[in-house]
Amino acid sequence: MSQHDRYISPFSTRYASDEMQYIFSDDNKFRTWRRLWVALARAEMKQGLTNITPEMVAELEAHVDDINYEVAIEREKLVRHDVMSHVYAYGQQCPKAAGIIHLGATSCYVGDNTDIIVMRQGLELVRKKLIGVLAKLAKFAEEYKDMPCMAYTHCQPAQPTTVGKRATLWANELVMDLSEIDHRLATLQLRGVKGTTGTQASFMELFKGDADKIRAVDASIVQAQPHALRAHLRFEPLPDGGCAQPQLHHRHAVVRAHAGRQRQQARCHG
Numbered sequence: 001m002s003q004h005d006r007y008i009s010p011f012s013t014r015y016a017s018d019e020m021q022y023i024f025s026d027d028n029k030f031r032t033w034r035r036l037w038v039a040l041a042r043a044e045m046k047q048g049l050t051n052i053t054p055e056m057v058a059e060l061e062a063h064v065d066d067i068n069y070e071v072a073i074e075r076e077k078l079v080r081h082d083v084m085s086h087v088y089a090y091g092q093q094c095p096k097a098a099g100i101i102h103l104g105a106t107s108c109y110v111g112d113n114t115d116i117i118v119m120r121q122g123l124e125l126v127r128k129k130l131i132g133v134l135a136k137l138a139k140f141a142e143e144y145k146d147m148p149c150m151a152y153t154h155c156q157p158a159q160p161t162t163v164g165k166r167a168t169l170w171a172n173e174l175v176m177d178l179s180e181i182d183h184r185l186a187t188l189q190l191r192g193v194k195g196t197t198g199t200q201a202s203f204m205e206l207f208k209g210d211a212d213k214i215r216a217v218d219a220s221i222v223q224a225q226p227h228a229l230r231a232h233l234r235f236e237p238l239p240d241g242g243c244a245q246p247q248l249h250h251r252h253a254v255v256r257a258h259a260g261r262q263r264q265q266a267r268c269h270g
Helices: 010-015 018-023 026-046 054-062 069-079 082-093 107-143 163-187 201-206 211-223 248-269
Strands: 148-153 156-162
Touching: 018 026, 018 107, 026 054, 026 082, 026 107, 026 211, 069 082, 082 107, 107 163, 148 163, 156 163, 201 211
Parallel strands: none
Antiparallel strands: 148 156
């Protein structure tokens, strides 16, 4: 199908690297959903649910990466629900485990937690590139610290300065962005394992009222994350027990810092 008959974001076509496009891709999203489902099944099995077996968990693990998109797309036409469509599609590949995929959870278990993981991956990529740009700007500023130039304000000459001094001002903006990104990375929190409408009633039923086992399931899912994520991502359920959407300011930090890096690169090459 033509790419000219539908909206395409310039964030993807003009500004985003291949790495960033993958982070926000369907492949990364739905593979993360499946990893979260594997982690949930293993955690529930570990806490004593006898209807989940190691063989089922192994079957789920074997199909984390080979997403059967066609099946999910056809199923969604029928049920109009993205998560349930992918639960069904995963179950088609894992017939032994089909009945225990997403057991007890609500859609936000995979939706919100994946958003948090993806945002962290995006922030980490921007942080790495931001540090690279700052290093180049520092070298540029040192090289041209004595080169005089005219500073402008409102497109009119203002007073003399140096090219190096101007570069330090550009860099200062990026240092503030870096500080903001570090703060966001330090405060990102996973959303916990919730049941329907954001309560844990379904898990209380599964574990016969044993709240300690439910908390242990949360902890196990954090431990199942890659090491780079595990050090900072933790489950901190909101006080009302809801399944709130991830805060938008984390998304804005990615966009703001990435846009700032593009501006500074343009200035250096312009």
